[in-house]
Amino acid sequence: MKFKTALNPLEKNLLILHGTVFIWGFTGILGALISVSAFYLVWYRLLIASLSLLLYLVFAKVKFKVDWKTFLQLACTGALVGMHWLLFFQSIKISTVSVTLVCLSSITLFTAVFEPLVTNKKISRLEILAGLMIIFGIFLIFKFESQYTKGIILGLISAAAASIFSIINSQLVKQKPAPVIAFYELTGAFFWLSVYLFFMGGFKASLRLSSNDFAYLILLGTVCTSVAYVAGVAVMRQLSAFRVALVTNLEPVYGIIMAFIFFGDLKKMTPGFWIGAVLILSTIFLFPVAQQKLTNYRLKKQNT
DSSP: OOOOOSOOHHHHHHHHHHHHHHHHHHHHHHHHHOOSOHHHHHHHHHHHHHHHHHHHHHHTTOOOOOOHHHHHHHHHHHHHHHHHHHHHHHHHHHSOHHHHHHHHTTHHHHHHHHHHHHHOOOOOHHHHHHHHHHHHHHHHHSOOOTTOHHHHHHHHHHHHHHHHHHHHHHHHTTTSOHHHHHHHHHHHHHHHHHHHHHHHTOHHHHTOOOHHHHHHHHHHHIIIIIIHHHHHHHGGGTSOHHHHHHHHTTHHHHHHHHHHHHHOOGGGSOHHHHHHHHHHHHHHHHHHHHHHHHHHHHHHHHHO
């Protein structure tokens, strides 16, 4: 009996995506360890990520020169990336992590609605249903507190921005290498953030770092941002923006598990966590099965 050992392109990209989401889940641990404010954390994160990607492109001799039209497109997409991260951390600051993560889970729902507008395909009821189930799963994991109206609004806008730049990247990756896209987008995000800092006069405060903060930021900017961002874009050659958004919802699940491993916080491993995690996992892994069965049913119906 011969056993299958090699992964097909779809399985390989799904494995890479799960690894990427796992790394993103680790950013919460680093965020708890880094003492600088959320705004400067994002600024340093983008600076380190941009420089590390530039070094990679130069030493790997990757041609990363683009025309002005592409440059402006990537830079403007970078503005969405920066806005997503800023609003995400600001939402946490004025509300709670739980409220923000519940809002962030709406990326799946936003993508189910926005992606058809870009790709000219019909809006899928199955994708809408999956998005709603994901939101409910995240809702079960965290104690949702409805009094944080401003935090909820910022969290939802952050999710919408993430959905839009993911859809844009799913189209761009068919034309340009993922590291090139990541470099220009993250550099663009850093530029727009720096412009904001310049006019707000915040550069002096941003230069104060402890040795521990510096080490954690290097890890955050390289592995958790530049490497993970490139991988997250690259898998879109094989996976749709909705599929990527669907799997990305495992980030809080991985984050809570890692918080337990690193900090031993058993309080987060509640029955609600396990029920929500099972619902999210079931939706993620059963969605392609349901999608394939629905496609087969439609084809069978057309042929009869």
